[in-house]
Amino acid sequence: MNPFTFTQADNAKAAIDQVAGNASFAGEAVRFIAGGTNLLDLMKEGVMLSGRLVDINRLPLDKIEEHEGGLRLGATARNADTAYHPLVRERYPLLSAAILAGASPQLRNMASNGGNLLQRTRCYYFYDVATPCNKREPNTGCAALEGINRQHAILGASPHCIATHPSDMCVALAALEATVHVESQRGKRDIPFAEFHRLPGDAPQYDTVLEADELITGISLPDAGRYAAHSAYLKLRERLSYAFALVSVAVGLDIGADGAIKSARIALGGVAHKPWRRPEAEALLEGQRPDPALFGQVADKLLEGARGHGHNDYKIRLARNAIVRALGTAVQGTVTNTGEPND
Ligand code: SF4
Numbered sequence: 001m002n003p004f005t006f007t008q009a010d011n012a013k014a015a016i017d018q019v020a021g022n023a024s025f026a027g028e029a030v031r032f033i034a035g036g037t038n039l040l041d042l043m044k045e046g047v048m049l050s051g052r053l054v055d056i057n058r059l060p061l062d063k064i065e066e067h068e069g070g071l072r073l074g075a076t077a078r079n080a081d082t083a084y085h086p087l088v089r090e091r092y093p094l095l096s097a098a099i100l101a102g103a104s105p106q107l108r109n110m111a112s113n114g115g116n117l118l119q120r121t122r123c124y125y126f127y128d129v130a131t132p133c134n135k136r137e138p139n140t141g142c143a144a145l146e147g148i149n150r151q152h153a154i155l156g157a158s159p160h161c162i163a164t165h166p167s168d169m170c171v172a173l174a175a176l177e178a179t180v181h182v183e184s185q186r187g188k189r190d191i192p193f194a195e196f197h198r199l200p201g202d203a204p205q206y207d208t209v210l211e212a213d214e215l216i217t218g219i220s221l222p223d224a225g226r227y228a229a230h231s232a233y234l235k236l237r238e239r240l241s242y243a244f245a246l247v248s249v250a251v252g253l254d255i256g257a258d259g260a261i262k263s264a265r266i267a268l269g270g271v272a273h274k275p276w277r278r279p280e281a282e283a284l285l286e287g288q289r290p291d292p293a294l295f296g297q298v299a300d301k302l303l304e305g306a307r308g309h310g311h312n313d314y315k316i317r318l319a320r321n322a323i324v325r326a327l328g329t330a331v332q333g334t335v336t337n338t339g340e341p342n343d
Helices: 012-020 039-044 079-083 086-091 093-100 105-110 113-118 169-175 279-283 292-302 314-332
Strands: 005-008 028-033 050-055 064-067 070-074 179-184 187-192 215-221 231-236 247-255 261-269
Touching: 012 028, 012 050, 012 179, 012 215, 028 039, 039 050, 064 086, 070 086, 079 086, 079 093, 079 105, 079 113, 086 093, 093 169, 093 231, 093 247, 113 169, 113 215, 169 247, 169 261, 231 314, 247 314, 261 279, 261 292, 261 314, 279 292, 292 314
Parallel strands: 005 050, 028 050
Antiparallel strands: 064 070, 070 215, 179 187, 179 215, 231 247, 247 261
16 A cells, blocks of 8 residues: 545535645545545555545535435445435335445445445456556556456447446446536536446546546436336346446336336446446337337347457347346336345
């Protein structure tokens, strides 16, 4: 671990001022820290260096409350508290299921909602400082292109980076069309979830559109309960717990009394640099009755342009099958967990 300065803030303004006034400290970045479950690992490995960390855990950002017909999740609310919150479980069981599919109970107890959005890829080469990686060190190359790329992206990749986004929670937030609320000395702004994470393009060092001095204050969810009765989060991974998704699918369906699908939301994880959505695929379901052949067409539309890089070619077929299965599961009705930590 490299030495760094640690300060605490009692309110959002004080935290923002500390970061704004110190774009770098001792030549290294100044960053907010909440749970630190990913950032501290990266700092220990020398992947991300920080001159100063500004602790935001004392800020009043840990509430989960009603917000404009939906819910607002505080940025420092813990992932576990969010997943088990009665209003989240009742209105957004898709989000509960996705959070509980990720990490371990200990990590979920510590990790914050804001931090979950900012976790970095688990590409092995990103963590191995002896190998070239454009995300860690721009213009050095991408070791994964010719290396072991079994876990890497099949959609939206670029010649500069084929990494995937690791979060489960973000896949559900993308499907639910959340909004990210941020604040800096320049004021407040709201970022639609679909625009929050970036594709790699020629600047894979940037995972999101967040500026370095912007603080995430909360995440809001619209349409309370609209997809609660017919949702599913399917995560396929190499072991049953504590593993990142090879492919995951978040589905929410609004099915009318006549059995036709009024509205559909689908997002994929483990396949791209950001949670993957394609509204044209969702539109194929609207006004239609559930049908496995139709689900196959939806999967094909979602995966249009998918391309493997050798070791990860299998993901295209895996994703297609997962989409069809998740849609069928959601039609049957949401399976809710019991709320016990090891569900
Ligand atoms: Fe780095 Fe991205 Fe290539 Fe992985 S895939 S080595 S993160 S540039």
